[in-house]
Amino acid sequence: MKKLITILGPTATGKTALAANLASVINGEIISADSRQIYRGMNIGTGKDLADYFVNSKQIPYHLIDIANPGYRYNVFEFLGDFSSAFKGITNEGHTPILCGGTGMYLDAVLRDYNLGKVNENEQLRKQMASLSHEELITKLVTYGPLHNVSDTLDRERLIRSIEIADYQAKHTEITLNLPTFSSIVFGINFDREIIRARITKRLKTRLNEGMIQEVKKLLASGITPEQLMYYGLEYKFVTLFVTGEITSINMFEKLNIAIHQFAKRQMTWFRRMEKKGIEINWVDGTNNLDDKISIILKKINE
Numbered sequence: 001m002k003k004l005i006t007i008l009g010p011t012a013t014g015k016t017a018l019a020a021n022l023a024s025v026i027n028g029e030i031i032s033a034d035s036r037q038i039y040r041g042m043n044i045g046t047g048k049d050l051a052d053y054f055v056n057s058k059q060i061p062y063h064l065i066d067i068a069n070p071g072y073r074y075n076v077f078e079f080l081g082d083f084s085s086a087f088k089g090i091t092n093e094g095h096t097p098i099l100c101g102g103t104g105m106y107l108d109a110v111l112r113d114y115n116l117g118k119v120n121e122n123e124q125l126r127k128q129m130a131s132l133s134h135e136e137l138i139t140k141l142v143t144y145g146p147l148h149n150v151s152d153t154l155d156r157e158r159l160i161r162s163i164e165i166a167d168y169q170a171k172h173t174e175i176t177l178n179l180p181t182f183s184s185i186v187f188g189i190n191f192d193r194e195i196i197r198a199r200i201t202k203r204l205k206t207r208l209n210e211g212m213i214q215e216v217k218k219l220l221a222s223g224i225t226p227e228q229l230m231y232y233g234l235e236y237k238f239v240t241l242f243v244t245g246e247i248t249s250i251n252m253f254e255k256l257n258i259a260i261h262q263f264a265k266r267q268m269t270w271f272r273r274m275e276k277k278g279i280e281i282n283w284v285d286g287t288n289n290l291d292d293k294i295s296i297i298l299k300k301i302n303e
Helices: 015-026 076-092 104-111 123-129 134-142 156-171 193-210 212-221 226-230 234-243 249-276 290-301
Strands: 003-008 028-032 096-101 183-190 281-285
Touching (some): 003 015, 003 104, 015 290, 076 096, 076 104, 096 104, 104 249, 123 156, 134 156, 281 290
Parallel strands (some): 003 183
């Protein structure tokens, strides 16, 4: 059976560098499992770290990055279809696919074989939600499980759509999309909470220095509205608020830093939930150096 290796972890744990270096050793290719890295022009804010895909002066092939324009609302159904195409293309060439990312729902969808169809609007459910406040809608969404993406709660339209999809998933079990079959082994990068907090803050400062504000300005100048950009959450929400003059630079940094810390915590909650649902995650100590991490992974793969 064809093999799928997965590398997951919360933000700022070095997943991309580890996956790319592992790929260079095992003739692998990366399939991104990040809900925002699919968008063109959104590089710094989404942490694409494209330079990490060059290992020993060689470009490691990657997939599902830069496949949609900003403003488009990509969803998990589309991701599963695109994942299937990438997986088949990689394995047909005799290479090993490495799924890498931190979007819990995308990872979960592949590893637990979500059976999804294109979810139509549920008029009855929407009528029931029409009188609910924004806070009540968030509470309702959480009843279906941990939030995989904070941006699901930013505007009422997306919030209602998220509830609609979650409700459909809870009630339907029929197979409407056939994923490729594979043997799976999953690795997670783990750091002590305080180390993660320090890494997040350091990386945020680096991204701001590398031009994240300029990236947002360029996206806005291209015709993307502030509302469309804030849809993508986290960096794009707070930097847009700063660029449009609604908050100061100090407030932007403080609020964004806190929001990313909270997001990393939610990611770990999602991964723990995956474990409870039967997915074995082999946790690798993030403080190990890169060579040691690869050695640990190779040993486990070859057992």
